[in-house]
Each structure stands twice: as structure tokens, then as C-alpha cells.
Amino acid sequence: MKRKFLTKLGLLSLACGISFAAPVSIIHAEDTTQPDSTATLTLDSSDTHLSLDAVPNFPFGTVKTGDILSGQTLTASLSDNNKVTVTDTRLDAKGWQLTVTPTAFTNNDKTITGTLGFTPENFAFTDGQAKGWTWGNTSLTLPGSNIKVANSTGDQEGQASATISAATFKATSHDALASGTYTSTLTWNLTCTPDPSASE
Numbered sequence: 001m002k003r004k005f006l007t008k009l010g011l012l013s014l015a016c017g018i019s020f021a022a023p024v025s026i027i028h029a030e031d032t033t034q035p036d037s038t039a040t041l042t043l044d045s046s047d048t049h050l051s052l053d054a055v056p057n058f059p060f061g062t063v064k065t066g067d068i069l070s071g072q073t074l075t076a077s078l079s080d081n082n083k084v085t086v087t088d089t090r091l092d093a094k095g096w097q098l099t100v101t102p103t104a105f106t107n108n109d110k111t112i113t114g115t116l117g118f119t120p121e122n123f124a125f126t127d128g129q130a131k132g133w134t135w136g137n138t139s140l141t142l143p144g145s146n147i148k149v150a151n152s153t154g155d156q157e158g159q160a161s162a163t164i165s166a167a168t169f170k171a172t173s174h175d176a177l178a179s180g181t182y183t184s185t186l187t188w189n190l191t192c193t194p195d196p197s198a199s200e
Helices: 002-015 065-069
Strands: 050-054 073-075 083-088 096-102 105-107 110-120 133-135 139-142 147-152 158-174 186-191
Touching (some): 065 158, 083 147, 096 139
Antiparallel strands (some): 050 083, 083 158, 110 139, 133 147
16 A cells, blocks of 8 residues: 555656746846947047138130120130139038139230139039038129128038039120230138128
8 A cells, every 4th residue: 555655656746747846037028137338439629620622713715806895605614623622620610601702804904894604513522412511603793792602501511522514704894905814813712600791
């Protein structure tokens, strides 16, 4: 009888052996942690600046006297020095404004006045278009004063260039014409704050 009891107990132990196993640890979702870490840097503004790095020339070459007298539209031959390049790496920048003050074409005391127009492409960084860097008035009256040709809202910083793809000149008045070369000087001025006296 005793042996039979032990045998039954052994069978019971085998049948219910899992109940006697060591307890298994269960990880609940609320026990899992996801700690945060940080990466920091501090900007050094000692190398930041606003600068006008390149402006275009407008070579019209040798033209016929009759074209000036009849007010024909002259086309410049643009190849080199045909870009406007601005660098703005200032921190917390509020934008900039670019103006041009052109003189009439002069040859000693003789002058030719008229309109010089140019066609610019969009300002672009090396990795894409410069957001908020836009062109304004690109038709310049010669002589003129403080004509706003471009500006930036300050949305993006860096160095961007715009290629001048075409330029024309049409004379509107002139003194008695003289032989020789006539030259117009265009003074480009880049400012970091809007100039209320600039003309659109």
C-alpha cells in the first residue's frame, strides 16, 4: 500500500511538474525605460559677415552711331564678370538690400542717357535656390540714384550667386556725339537694413 501511494505521488509530480519549476521573470511594458540624451554646440559669430563679393560688367562693344541716334536697343556681350554674389553669414540676420546708382554714359563732357536693363537668374546657393533672396527693379534709368535691385528677407544665410543672362541699353537722349569710348559707372551698395530713400 505504501509503495502504491508513492507511485501515485510520483505520477502526480510528473503530471504537475511545471508547477514546481522555478518562477520565470516577466518584463512588463511599464518597466521598460527610454532615457533621453542631448548633443549641444555653441556658435562662434566672430567669422560672420555681410559682403558683396561680385557685380557684373555690361560690355556693349563697338556700336553704330546711327543706332544711338535712332534709339535702337543694344545688346551686351556677357561672358565673364556676369554674376552678382552676396555673402550673408550673420546670426539672427534680418535681411539685406542691394541698390545701384548708375551714371549716364560719358565721354569727356559728352553724355548719353537712356535705360539699361538686365535679366538675372535666381539667387542660388551651391545646394539650391536661396529662399527669400529676390530681385526687384532691373531696369535702370541712366543717370539714376539708389535704385533697389535686390533684397533678402533673412530667411536663409550663406553665399549665393545670380547670373546675369542678358543686358540691353536704349539711348533716350544725348549731347552732340563725339568719337571715342563712352562709359557708365554703376555703384552697387549692399546694406543690412532697409534704406527708406531707395527707389523701387
